[in-house]
Amino acid sequence: MFAPSQNDVRTFFCEAWRKHRAGEPLSAMDTLAAQWTERHPEYHADLSDLEAALAAVYTVDAGRTNPFLHLSMHLSISEQVSIDQPRGIRQAVELLAAKRGDLHAAQHEVMDCLGEMLWESQRSGQPPDPHAYLDRVRRRATA
Known part of the structure; x- marks a missing residue:
């Protein structure tokens, strides 16, 4: 099982964003990360400074969303949909996306x-x- 460290995850997202902005070649995962990062301009500054990203602490008390957790969840869901795991998630997410537009x-x-x-x-x-x-995703998609 792949178990990246916090620094590995932060470095991955910062590097994918840097390569995207520089017009450098991207792996498939880099491309997906950059696409989701584009949808979150509020995270661009966080991902533009690797040293600051590695040192940052995101706590509930600080009232800031952890951009690396948020983007990781986007990647996880995208992967789940691409392989339909758990079985039925692709259909449920597609239905929810159609419902929400x-x-x-x-x-x-x-x-x-x-x-x-x-x-x-x-x-x-x-x-x-x-x-x-x-079941939770399906309920949202069919409510």
Whole structure:
């Protein structure tokens, strides 16, 4: 299993953003990261300074969203949709995106569902429940 460190994740996003802005060749994952970063101009400054990014601390008390967590969730959801894992997530996200008229808005709703699943897993000490996650996304898509 791939388990990047916090610094690995931050370096990846900062480098993908730097290469994108410089017009350098991008890997498929770099391209996806840059596309989601483009949709979040509020994070551009955070991703433009690698040293500051590596040193930054994002706490709930500070009232700032962690851009690296947020963008990582976009990548995770995009990957889930691309491989349809859990089975049915592609259809549910596509339906939600059609309902909202915007994939980005739909992904933010899916993030809420993903976050709930992870929080419940941490709280209970049980593995994440992909069926409960999918059910949450489907409810939003069909409500």
